[in-house]
Amino acid sequence: MKAASILNKMRHSAAFELACFPELGSTNAYLAxxxxxxxxxxxxxxxxxxxxxxxxxxxxxxSPPGLxxxxxxxxxxxxxxxxxxxxxxxxxxxxxxxxxxxxxxxGIPELSVDLKWPNDLLVRGKKISGILLEGxxxxxxxxxxxxxxxxNVKHLIADFPPELREKAASLQMFLGKSIDRxxxxxxxxxxxxxxxxxxxxxxFSSLAALYTKKVLFLNEKISVSDGSENMTGVFRxxxxxxYMLLERNGQQVEITAGDVFGENLHQER
Numbered sequence: 001m002k003a004a005s006i007l008n009k010m011r012h013s014a015a016f017e018l019a020c021f022p023e024l025g026s027t028n029a030y031l032a033x034x035x036x037x038x039x040x041x042x043x044x045x046x047x048x049x050x051x052x053x054x055x056x057x058x059x060x061x062x063s064p065p066g067l068x069x070x071x072x073x074x075x076x077x078x079x080x081x082x083x084x085x086x087x088x089x090x091x092x093x094x095x096x097x098x099x100x101x102x103x104x105x106x107g108i109p110e111l112s113v114d115l116k117w118p119n120d121l122l123v124r125g126k127k128i129s130g131i132l133l134e135g136x137x138x139x140x141x142x143x144x145x146x147x148x149x150x151x152n153v154k155h156l157i158a159d160f161p162p163e164l165r166e167k168a169a170s171l172q173m174f175l176g177k178s179i180d181r182x183x184x185x186x187x188x189x190x191x192x193x194x195x196x197x198x199x200x201x202x203x204f205s206s207l208a209a210l211y212t213k214k215v216l217f218l219n220e221k222i223s224v225s226d227g228s229e230n231m232t233g234v235f236r237x238x239x240x241x242x243y244m245l246l247e248r249n250g251q252q253v254e255i256t257a258g259d260v261f262g263e264n265l266h267q268e269r
Contacts, residue, residue, distance in 0.1 A: 029052070035146060047070050048070075068150060071148075076142070083241055090199060090207050092118070093115065103174070127152075219234065226255075
């Protein structure tokens with residue numbers, strides 16, 4: 001992919017600074033370094049291949065060349081740190097609704113994109129995209145947020161490692177045809193920018209309710225693992241700050257991070 005070609009397809013090209021690389025270790029790590037050196041908001045780093053792509057909890061994100069859209073975007077929100085997770089929810093909600101518009105444009109309006117808290121996107125139970133936020137903040141302010149996004153675009157089933165073939169899918173697998181990765185990314189950046197400028201006006205206060213409408217397992221019994229502890233309860237919703245509300249033993253507790261497992265599935269969705 002080429003930065004100039006992507007910008008030529010965008011309505012808000014003047015707001016963005018794009019850099020494309022044939023290969024990077026991690027777009028998030030690269031852009032975090034740029035952020036610490038004063039890079040401006042709306043800088044976007046794209047790699048055709050990541051050799052050290054990162055998922056949540058230090059997992060590796062498979063990022064083969066030519067098959068997906070692997071990129072990171074720099075934000076400098078004027079939000080209190082207590083509302084930082086709303087940027088996480090906005091990123092997931094924005095990408096989900098954008099991809100649904102892509103399905104509609106390609107004649108498959110019945111396909112919906114579900115959200116698995118906090119930031120996985122699934123279609124018919126299979127993961128097509130993941131998001132990883134990293135940033136720097138103090139008790140009083142947010143210095144920067146790097147939004148890392150991976151979208152499986154052109155994969156066929158054989159392109160996934162064997163252990164992921166039952167869990168992952170791509171846009172092409174659902175659409176039945178190949179789509180232009182540059183056009184897809186250009187459209188999403190415009191869509192994300194429009195929504196960000198709109199929701200930022202009220203500090204993203206409406207995001208929890210919007211996100212809740214698309215989230216999986218609502219009012220169902222689930223397990224949440226933070227890597228050291230496994231908690232079971234009923235998923236009751238999202239707090240105004242973007243955290244999971246889990247009902248346990250008659251009390252409602254806030255979960256700030258973790259992997260969600262559907263109680264009836266006994267596996268991560």
